[in-house]
Amino acid sequence: MTSMRAVSIQSDQSLTIDRIAKPTPGSGEVLIKVEAAGLNRADLVQRAGKYPAPPGASTVLGLEVVGRVESVGADTDRFTVGDRVCALLPGGGYTEYAVADEGSILPVPDNMPAAEACCFPEAVFTVWANVFDRAGLQAGEVFLCHGGTSGIGVTAIQMARVMGAARIFATAGTDEKCALAQSLGADRAINYKTEDFVDILKQDGGADVILDMVGGDYVQRNISASRMNGRIINIAYMNGFKTEVNFGPVLMKRLSLMATTLRARAADEKRRLRDALEGAIWSSVMDGTIRPVLDSTYPLEDVETAHARMQSGEHSGKIILTVGHGD
Amino acid sequence: MTSMRAVSIQSDQSLTIDRIAKPTPGSGEVLIKVEAAGLNRADLVQRAGKYPAPPGASTVLGLEVVGRVESVGADTDRFTVGDRVCALLPGGGYTEYAVADEGSILPVPDNMPAAEACCFPEAVFTVWANVFDRAGLQAGEVFLCHGGTSGIGVTAIQMARVMGAARIFATAGTDEKCALAQSLGADRAINYKTEDFVDILKQDGGADVILDMVGGDYVQRNISASRMNGRIINIAYMNGFKTEVNFGPVLMKRLSLMATTLRARAADEKRRLRDALEGAIWSSVMDGTIRPVLDSTYPLEDVETAHARMQSGEHSGKIILTVGHGD
Numbered sequence: 001m002t003s004m005r006a007v008s009i010q011s012d013q014s015l016t017i018d019r020i021a022k023p024t025p026g027s028g029e030v031l032i033k034v035e036a037a038g039l040n041r042a043d044l045v046q047r048a049g050k051y052p053a054p055p056g057a058s059t060v061l062g063l064e065v066v067g068r069v070e071s072v073g074a075d076t077d078r079f080t081v082g083d084r085v086c087a088l089l090p091g092g093g094y095t096e097y098a099v100a101d102e103g104s105i106l107p108v109p110d111n112m113p114a115a116e117a118c119c120f121p122e123a124v125f126t127v128w129a130n131v132f133d134r135a136g137l138q139a140g141e142v143f144l145c146h147g148g149t150s151g152i153g154v155t156a157i158q159m160a161r162v163m164g165a166a167r168i169f170a171t172a173g174t175d176e177k178c179a180l181a182q183s184l185g186a187d188r189a190i191n192y193k194t195e196d197f198v199d200i201l202k203q204d205g206g207a208d209v210i211l212d213m214v215g216g217d218y219v220q221r222n223i224s225a226s227r228m229n230g231r232i233i234n235i236a237y238m239n240g241f242k243t244e245v246n247f248g249p250v251l252m253k254r255l256s257l258m259a260t261t262l263r264a265r266a267a268d269e270k271r272r273l274r275d276a277l278e279g280a281i282w283s284s285v286m287d288g289t290i291r292p293v294l295d296s297t298y299p300l301e302d303v304e305t306a307h308a309r310m311q312s313g314e315h316s317g318k319i320i321l322t323v324g325h326g327d
Numbered sequence: 328m329t330s331m332r333a334v335s336i337q338s339d340q341s342l343t344i345d346r347i348a349k350p351t352p353g354s355g356e357v358l359i360k361v362e363a364a365g366l367n368r369a370d371l372v373q374r375a376g377k378y379p380a381p382p383g384a385s386t387v388l389g390l391e392v393v394g395r396v397e398s399v400g401a402d403t404d405r406f407t408v409g410d411r412v413c414a415l416l417p418g419g420g421y422t423e424y425a426v427a428d429e430g431s432i433l434p435v436p437d438n439m440p441a442a443e444a445c446c447f448p449e450a451v452f453t454v455w456a457n458v459f460d461r462a463g464l465q466a467g468e469v470f471l472c473h474g475g476t477s478g479i480g481v482t483a484i485q486m487a488r489v490m491g492a493a494r495i496f497a498t499a500g501t502d503e504k505c506a507l508a509q510s511l512g513a514d515r516a517i518n519y520k521t522e523d524f525v526d527i528l529k530q531d532g533g534a535d536v537i538l539d540m541v542g543g544d545y546v547q548r549n550i551s552a553s554r555m556n557g558r559i560i561n562i563a564y565m566n567g568f569k570t571e572v573n574f575g576p577v578l579m580k581r582l583s584l585m586a587t588t589l590r591a592r593a594a595d596e597k598r599r600l601r602d603a604l605e606g607a608i609w610s611s612v613m614d615g616t617i618r619p620v621l622d623s624t625y626p627l628e629d630v631e632t633a634h635a636r637m638q639s640g641e642h643s644g645k646i647i648l649t650v651g652h653g654d
Contacts, residue, residue, distance in 0.1 A: 134583075215574060234578060241575040247542060248568040251561060251586040256461075259578040 006060050006095035007303050009047055015303045020060070023092070023099045025073035028267070030100050032085060035114035037093040037300070038064040039310050039319040040122055040151065041236070042263070047307070053091040054264045062093020063263065064121040065100075066114045067323075076102045084108045086121045088270060090263055094303060096323055103271025106278060109286055119292035119318040120285055123155035125270070126235060126262050128277035131156060131211050132163065134258055135231040139164030141208035144201060144225060146218070148172045148181035148189060149316040152235065154293040156211055161185035162284045167204065171197050173313075180316055184293070201225035209233065216240040219257070223249050234259040293317030299324065333387050333422035334630050336374055342630050347387070350419070350426045352400035355594070357427050359412060362441035364420040364627070365391040366637050366646040367449055367478065368563070369590065374634070380418040381591045389420020390590065391448035392427075393441045394650075403429045411435045413448045415597060417590055421630060423650055430598025433605060436613055446619035446645040447612055450482035452597070453562060453589050455604035458483060458538050459490065461587055462558040466491030468535035471528060471552060473545070475499045475508035475516060476643040479562065481620040483538055488512035489611045494531065498524050500640075507643055511620070528552035536560065543567040546584070550576050561586040620644030626651065 001022060008018040025031040043061045045051040053059045069083040079085060079102065086108050087100035104125075108117045131137050143160045147153040148170025160168050161184075170186040172178050178189035190197045198221050201207050206227030212218055215237025222232045223245075230253060237259075250257065262270075284290050295315040298306040300323050310319050328349060335345040352358040370388045372378040380386050396410040406412060406429065413435050414427035431452075435444045458464050470487045474480040475497025487495050488511075497513040499505050505516035517524045525548050528534050533554030539545055542564025549559045550572075557580060564586075577584065589597075611617050622642040625633040627650050637646050 134581075219572075219574070234574065237574055237578065241578070242571060242573045244569060244571045245546075246569045247546070247561065247564055247586060250584070251564065251568070251588060252591075254461075254587040255585070257577070257584040258582070259574060260581040261578060264579075 004096040005300065007062075007300065008060070013047055013049070015047070015307065017301055020095070022097050023058070025071055025099050027074045028076060028102055029073040030076060030079055030085075030087075030102050030105060031070045031072070032065055032067040032087055032098050032100055033070040033325070034065045034067040034093070034096055034098050034323045036066045036118040036297075037062045037095070037321045037323060038118045038122055038151070039306055039321065040064070041310065044307060044311060057090035058092025058099070060092045060095055062091065062095065062098070063089050064118060065089060065093045065098045066108055066118040067098070070097060078102055079105060084110050086117050088121045088125045088262075094300065094321060096325060101267040101270065103267055103274055106274065106282055107286075112286070115294055115297045115320040115322060116292040118320050119151065119294055120155065123152050123318075124159070124277055124281065124285060125273060126152055127156045127159050127211070128281065129262055129273050130233045130235055130260055131160065131209060132280070133273060133276065134260055135209045135233040137163065137165060137209040140166045142167045142169070142204065142206070142227070144169045144171075144197070144207035144210040145186070146171045146210070146212045146214055148186060149177040149293075150213070151318045152211075152213070153181070154184055154317050155290065157181060157184045157186050158290040159281055162281060162289060169197070169201060169204070169207065177316055180293070197221070198224045206230060211235070213237075214239050216243055219243050219245055223255060226253055226255050229254050231256045231258060235261070295319050297322050331423035332627070334389075334627065335387070340374055340376070342374070342634065344628055347422070349424050350385070352398055352426050354401045355403060355429055356400040357403060357406055357412075357414075357429050357432060358397045358399070359392055359394040359414055359425050359427055360397040360652070361392045361394040361420070361423055361425050361650045363393045363445040363624075364389045364422070364648045364650060365445045365449055365478070366633055366648065367391070368637065371634060371638060384417035385419025385426070387419045387422055389418065389422065389425070390416050391445060392416060392420045392425045393435055393445040394425070397424060405429055406432060411437050413444050415448045415452045415589075421627065421648060423652060428594040428597065430594055430601055433601065433609055434613075439613070442621055442624045442647040442649060443619040445647050446478065446621055447482065450479050450645075451486070451604055451608065451612060452600060453479055454483045454486050454538070455608065456589055456600050457560045457562055457587055458487065458536060459607070460600060460603065461585055462536045462560040464490065464492060464536040467493045469494045469496070469531060469533070469554070471496045471498075471524070471534035471537040472513070473498045473537070473539045473541055475513060476504040476620075477540070478645045479538075479540070480508070481511055481644050482617065484508060484511045484513050485617040486608055489608060489616060496524070496528060496531070496534065504643055507620070524548070525551045533557060538562070540564075541566050543570055546570050546572055550582060553580055553582050556581050558583045558585060562588070622646050624649050
């Protein structure tokens with residue numbers, strides 16, 4: 001077959017399954033026969049036309065897949081045909097075959113269900129790149145994780161625990177979600193609809209590192225919830241990019257306000273992150289110490305329903321598309 | 328003598344010379360017979376009642392001195408009586424004898440005039456702590472220094488040059504000050520009254536590290552002037568702590584907005600900075616590669632005139648008080 005099924009975005013922003021050309025791995029790339037593809041909030045933004053694929057990337061949605069190596073391009077040496085892997089992608093995951101840079105691929109055990117393994121690539125890369133690589137969370141420090149039951153949050157809580165955080169606080173919007181966050185290792189989950197995270201963190205002396213995707217008025221509240229030398233790292237600003245900031249406490253507490261995106265980074269940079277996180281944390285993912293939190297799975301054909309579930313905000317953990325091949 | 332002359336702040340904020348008790352060095356401390364004391368903008372703020380001395384520090388103004396070791400306290404081992412030194416102080420510099428923590432002291436050659444040597448302690452510690460230790464300016468990176476002819480600026484430009492910055496930009500408010508900044512090693516000085524630093528930095532691809540003390544609308548302008556992975560570090564916000572910020576480009580360019588103060592840091596932390604900067608840059612200060620930029624010197628008794636000069640903003644480089652002992 002030289003064509004394959006893939007999700008395509010129609011002009012009215014609806015999603016359909018079309019046939020497109022099966023890709024060929026270029027130099028340094030690997031072709032993966034996809035078993036599962038993860039949903040990310042960025043997919044909804046891209047679908048709405050506000051987050052175009054970076055130059056050179058597939059315009060098909062999907063930032064992560066699990067599957068088996070189908071073929072390898074030139075100048076690759078780590079993976080061979082048949083290896084079970086997961087990959088971070090700059091795009092092109094909602095399909096039967098996805099091309100990944102070799103430096104964005106990690107091994108997955110044969111016996112781990114695809115939907116479970118697919119809970120990890122984007123989340124582990126994102127948490128590593130932000131909480132550990134950029135914000136430098138150290139063993140013995142206090143970590144506050146907003147969106148504690150998002151796909152990122154459930155992984156961030158567990159990674160912080162494995163890496164030796166002294167105390168982990170997580171915010172979520174229902175008592176059920178709070179219970180989930182605590183079951184994953186949060187020492188204290190905070191229902192942001194009924195409690196003030198600033199008060200609770202201040203009682204503990206403040207957070208060393210805060211992972212935030214809310215933005216808006218959370219910018220100043222995170223500053224208030226930080227202790228001396230705290231680092232606040234944003235991976236999104238869902239409540240808005242623009243806000244008034246009082247930098248007085250930033251100066252007095254010697255804080256750092258940081259933000260990063262992952263998708264647009266160069267392949268070399270992703271390889272650097274892959275190597276670092278593989279050495280530090282990947283064995284804890286593969287041996288089940290860090291467990292997948294799977295909200296729901298949908299066949300690729302039900303992608304609209306899967307997106308609606310993410311849009312609702314009612315999910316906890318990852319929403320995964322499973323990809324059949326009829327073979 | 329068990330008393331000494333020291334500048335004291337009267338209730339009307341005027342400055343007078345009074346006699347106070349000569350201090351005794353405690354454990355880990357050294358007593359310095361002061362030859363020169365440096366002025367810093369923080370002194371004006373403290374005098375105005377808005378920047379109280381940290382707990383345990385002398386309430387006398389003055390954050391840096393040059394002189395000879397007069398006596399040493401218990402648990403010190405590096406300096407001996409008669410050594411010529413300079414020191415960073417949490418307070419107590421505008422006087423005849425100052426107590427310093429041993430970890431905040433650096434050696435000074437016998438033949439370097441006191442007023443010249445006193446251009447360095449606060450500036451070198453501050454630039455090291457911010458531009459190199461916190462913001463991590465690397466060889467080959469682009470550096471933008473605001474306040475290019477301030478006491479901090481003239482030292483920051485020269486330190487960045489010695490540490491291998493690829494290109495150094497500096498802002499200043501007159502063409503004369505711009506010429507001074509370029510004579511110290513700035514590749515391009517920008518007269519902020521007639522030129523837009525954002526445009527000029529953008530033409531170069533943006534700054535990797537920006538040292539700022541302006542704040543206010545400079546917060547967003549610094550964001551615009553940064554390149555990917557840029558770090559903006561504030562040591563003050565002279566135009567205001569509060570400003571609206573659009574964090575969109577912070578996320579897209581993966582920036583870090585940082586701020587620190589030096590004075591309130593623990594003695595151990597200052598010792599860590601002292602050791603690092605002594606290894607990396609102090610020999611370049613002592614051998615004249617990094618030259619002092621001395622605006623003016625005043626006898627301790629003319630401290631009011633010295634403060635008026637700093638308040639005017641007309642100075643370039645350091646304003647120094649010289650301390651006579653009548654012996």
